[in-house]
Amino acid sequence: MATSPLEQQMRAAGLEVLGPCENLSSWPGLMEESVLLQDFSAGEVDVLGSLMLQVRARPGQMLIAEGDANDWMMLLLRGTVDVGKRIGPEAEREIRGDNTRLAVLRPGTVLGEMSMFDGEPRYASCWALSDVEAAVLDRSGVERLIRARPDIGAKLLVKLTQLLAQRLRNVSSQLVRVLQQHVG
16 A cells, blocks of 8 residues: 655654554543544544544654644644743754743644644754654645635634634743843
8 A cells, every 4th residue: 555645754854654543532531632633523523534644653753843844734632742942042953952932832733733824944843851742734635625615724724713813822921021021
């Protein structure tokens, strides 16, 4: 059986590919914990999951590398992920310790959605802090979803847009606080 480009990318990144993410709605607490999935029915979540690839990473393993250009996002199913950004004069170095922590993500969180949408290089890097399992969706999967189930595709795009808007608001608020500290 031929492997998909997404599966090839995940293997090239050193992630263990577990196969299609069938029965996504059966993950304990996922539909309640994930802001992305809260407005979806179990059947809709399973349709979405059927287009996703389930992967596993070990502690310390990189999931997303800052600067890489990819067209996929992840939904964290199990474990915790550290998000970091290279900052300062040595920002080109690939050493994890040189990163500024932006967030620690828990199950139900989406990561990598900006690059999936715009195709631009990854803004930050993400590492597994524990054993991690994630469901990966690429741009072609979103396109297939929109063609096959426009109702679910539209719902997904609305939820992702809301998540991006909330993140933009949070970053803007943080920036204002930093600027106020420097002015005051």
